[in-house]
Amino acid sequence: MLPLLSIIAVSCAFNANDGAPPERHSYAGESVVRVKLKSIRDVRLIDALSIDMWSHGIYGGVAEYQVTPEQRRAIDASHLEYCVMIDDLDAAIAAERKRIEDAPEGGVADFAWFAQPKDLAAINARLDALAALRPDIASIVTVGTSLEGRPIRGLRISALAVGTPAPAILFDATQHAREWAAAMTGMFCADQLIEGADNDPRIHTLLSQIEFFVIPCVNPDGYSHSWTTARLWRKNRRNNGDGTFGVDLNRNWGYQWGGAGASSDPASETYRGLAAFSEPESAAMRDFYNAHPNIVANIDFHSYSQLVLAPWGYTTAPNAEAALFQSIGEAMKGAIASETGANYIAGPIGTTLYLASGGSVDWSYGARGALSWTIEVRDTGTYGFIIPDGEILPCVRESFAAALTMAEIAGRPAVISLDAAFPATLMSGVATTLAVRVHEAVAGSVTDRSLMRRVNGQAWQSTALTLDSGDLYLAVIPPLPCGATVDCYIEVALVGGSSVRYPTTAPSAVLTAAVVAEQVLAEYPFEVANTQWSYGIAGDSATSGVWVRGDPIATSAQCEDDHTAAAGVQCAFTGQGTVGGSAGAADVDGGVTTLLSPVLCTMTAGARLQYWYWYSNNLGGAPNLDEFVVQVSANGTSWTTAATVQSSATAWRAADIALDALIPVGAPVRVKFVAQDLNAGSLVEAAIDDVRILTTACTAIAGDVNGDGIVNGQDLSTLLSQWGSSGSADFDGDGSVSGPDLAVLLSNWS
Numbered sequence: 001m002l003p004l005l006s007i008i009a010v011s012c013a014f015n016a017n018d019g020a021p022p023e024r025h026s027y028a029g030e031s032v033v034r035v036k037l038k039s040i041r042d043v044r045l046i047d048a049l050s051i052d053m054w055s056h057g058i059y060g061g062v063a064e065y066q067v068t069p070e071q072r073r074a075i076d077a078s079h080l081e082y083c084v085m086i087d088d089l090d091a092a093i094a095a096e097r098k099r100i101e102d103a104p105e106g107g108v109a110d111f112a113w114f115a116q117p118k119d120l121a122a123i124n125a126r127l128d129a130l131a132a133l134r135p136d137i138a139s140i141v142t143v144g145t146s147l148e149g150r151p152i153r154g155l156r157i158s159a160l161a162v163g164t165p166a167p168a169i170l171f172d173a174t175q176h177a178r179e180w181a182a183a184m185t186g187m188f189c190a191d192q193l194i195e196g197a198d199n200d201p202r203i204h205t206l207l208s209q210i211e212f213f214v215i216p217c218v219n220p221d222g223y224s225h226s227w228t229t230a231r232l233w234r235k236n237r238r239n240n241g242d243g244t245f246g247v248d249l250n251r252n253w254g255y256q257w258g259g260a261g262a263s264s265d266p267a268s269e270t271y272r273g274l275a276a277f278s279e280p281e282s283a284a285m286r287d288f289y290n291a292h293p294n295i296v297a298n299i300d301f302h303s304y305s306q307l308v309l310a311p312w313g314y315t316t317a318p319n320a321e322a323a324l325f326q327s328i329g330e331a332m333k334g335a336i337a338s339e340t341g342a343n344y345i346a347g348p349i350g351t352t353l354y355l356a357s358g359g360s361v362d363w364s365y366g367a368r369g370a371l372s373w374t375i376e377v378r379d380t381g382t383y384g385f386i387i388p389d390g391e392i393l394p395c396v397r398e399s400f401a402a403a404l405t406m407a408e409i410a411g412r413p414a415v416i417s418l419d420a421a422f423p424a425t426l427m428s429g430v431a432t433t434l435a436v437r438v439h440e441a442v443a444g445s446v447t448d449r450s451l452m453r454r455v456n457g458q459a460w461q462s463t464a465l466t467l468d469s470g471d472l473y474l475a476v477i478p479p480l481p482c483g484a485t486v487d488c489y490i491e492v493a494l495v496g497g498s499s500v501r502y503p504t505t506a507p508s509a510v511l512t513a514a515v516v517a518e519q520v521l522a523e524y525p526f527e528v529a530n531t532q533w534s535y536g537i538a539g540d541s542a543t544s545g546v547w548v549r550g551d552p553i554a555t556s557a558q559c560e561d562d563h564t565a566a567a568g569v570q571c572a573f574t575g576q577g578t579v580g581g582s583a584g585a586a587d588v589d590g591g592v593t594t595l596l597s598p599v600l601c602t603m604t605a606g607a608r609l610q611y612w613y614w615y616s617n618n619l620g621g622a623p624n625l626d627e628f629v630v631q632v633s634a635n636g637t638s639w640t641t642a643a644t645v646q647s648s649a650t651a652w653r654a655a656d657i658a659l660d661a662l663i664p665v666g667a668p669v670r671v672k673f674v675a676q677d678l679n680a681g682s683l684v685e686a687a688i689d690d691v692r693i694l695t696t697a698c699t700a701i702a703g704d705v706n707g708d709g710i711v712n713g714q715d716l717s718t719l720l721s722q723w724g725s726s727g728s729a730d731f732d733g734d735g736s737v738s739g740p741d742l743a744v745l746l747s748n749w750s
Contacts, residue, residue: 025230032086117180144284154215159207168211168294173301175249177222181303186216188396210411240266247273251358252282255366256314259357296441297410298372305376311365313349314357324417332402339401371410413445416502422511428482434475448493451475481710482698484515516696522600523692527568532598541591545575556583557616563652563689573687588677588684599668609657611691618648620683629674634667703745710750
């Protein structure tokens with residue numbers, strides 16, 4: 001049977017030339033429900049019992065679905081947990097239409113224009129009006145032509161003359177027709193860039209440096225259809241030749257086209273098309289990109305869910321610059337919160353939302369190297385696609401705040417990030433290496449890359465970064481004495497004499513670390529058998545894949561060696577497979593399995609639990625659904641969760657957990673690692689190595705008069721100035737600085 005929307009579309013197509021207005025699709029009796037997805041069975045069941053999935057929640061969460069009365073009764077009989085978000089969908093759509101029909105028309109420079117959604121004619125009229133209002137900075141661009149012959153239009157906005165070498169940023173929206181809030185967001189970006197050109201210093205500066213392109217409606221045919229005929233139409237208007245209409249444009253892009261999260265069924269809302277870029281709309285956007293090689297960053301606006309999403313969508317594996325994307329994503333999230341207080345979630349598409357191959361964000365980053373995001377605007381499911389009038393203006397305001405923040409960071413010729421957070425402490429006497437990404441958005445723009453550092457507030461020193469591979473550079477902080485404080489920032493010099501820094505306002509804001517000494521309270525590398533460790537405990541329910549100690553045999557889900565392969569091969573892991581075994585060979589099945597430590601040490605203030613872990617849960621029939629849990633206890637009976645791993649880490653990863661808030665000082669410390677297989681069809685593997693508990697402190701050094709951790713000429717100078725009298729250099733406490741004190745100092749000379 002064809003989906004209801006497709007059947008209506010066939011009828012409309014047959015009557016397209018009879019001169020009568022199109023008949024509106026009725027959603028009478030339909031509703032929107034939010035379903036709790038507790039298992040893969042729940043996901044498959046609700047997919048079969050619904051018309052369409054409105055939002056895509058991670059397994060273990062919730063998602064909204066559009067259903068008929070019959071489907072809702074079937075959900076009741078299925079015992080799925082749900083609540084009703086929109087009880088009468090047809091009435092909600094009718095009320096939305098009436099609000100729009102009754103609304104006054106706002107002027108060009110008028111926020112009232114954003115009080116209600118606008119159709120394609122109104123969008124195009126406002127684009128023309130904005131270009132006419134400021135022809136000095138704005139001009140119409142036509143990206144291409146849609147399947148039904150509509151122009152795909154937008155604006156170029158910049159104080160720079162056309163053809164001036166400069167980075168460009170693209171904001172596009174409404175690949176999915178029913179996402180009217182996304183179209184309004186794109187329009188607000190264009191509106192505010194023009195309105196703020198002279199009276200907003202941030203915008204004025206950006207327009208003098210960057211060429212902006214704003215394309216508010218990539219899918220004009222589908223968007224028009226959603227206004228005239230079927231409010232909830234998603235795809236373009238491709239006649240698929242089998243009675244169904246439409247290709248999902250955001251599954252039609254050429255990078256990793258045809259993979260997970262894209263359907264080969266023309267009736268599906270995520271139908272990918274017959275080939276990559278088979279649709280004139282996506283092909284036009286590709287050609288626009290290729291005609292503007294200076295595009296260095298992009299935001300593709302969608303609705304809804306309140307998410308800031310980065311590549312990849314086609315896989316749950318992180319991209320090479322995942323830390324950079326997360327850093328900028330968090331900055332956008334912060335800008336949104338500062339503007340309206342709204343809470344958005346930032347993360348990769350594949351692990352934060354769902355797998356979706358053939359998307360524009362993956363293509364623009366994977367094929368073009370542009371830093372690209374999807375922002376899913378308001379809301380989180382209360383209204384879904386039918387956003388109330390009062391929500392539109394705060395929605396577009398917060399999204400524009402995020403867009404400005406992204407432009408200020410990613411619109412530079414070079415973008416700097418750290419692959420890992422700057423450490424709060426450094427180990428004394430040991431060099432520290434930082435992994436620094438220098439994303440050169442404009443090729444050939446960088447001349448030098450340096451680490452700037454100062455110790456104890458003294459003069460800044462510069463050390464050149466060394467190239468590791470690609471855009472990855474290494475910055476080395478040399479060994480420093482215990483007790484010292486080091487400030488750092490990264491500086492990248494650009495052609496023409498300007499520079500880019502990380503943090504951006506350095507040296508006003510810097511990266512700071514205290515230099516400490518490490519005292520290991522407990523350590524277990526698993527190389528030697530210790531019968532006090534328990535590989536499984538009472539109450540465990542796993543039927544296979546229980547914890548063992550040994551040299552693991554690798555699968556695509558399990559590690560081959562322990563973390564310290566050069567020094568040993570033993571670790572704790574879940575289930576020993578066989579050589580050449582499948583990914584699921586000896587994986588955790590049927591419940592939980594626990595690795596339990598003995599008492600490791602007595603809790604000391606400032607103690608930290610450190611370990612290395614391997615975890616895989618992204619394969620099988622319920623990917624990313626299970627969790628890996630780490631707990632600690634002060635008495636061996638009550639346990640506190642110290643860490644929860646929800647996404648795969650199929651490489652050895654370090655964990656570092658502060659214990660002060662978890663274990664009272666003086667109590668015995670125990671830890672357990674719990675691997676879980678709680679969902680049918682999931683594939684779970686875990687491993688643990690090099691567990692230790694440590695604390696950090698600086699031990700006083702005899703002869704270190706000024707307490708900087710080094711006995712050197714400064715201490716000698718102070719001692720000599722106190723000679724014959726009492727003072728801080730009187731190490732033996734005899735009341736006078738003399739020969740014995742000098743001997744102590746010289747014996748500890750650094």
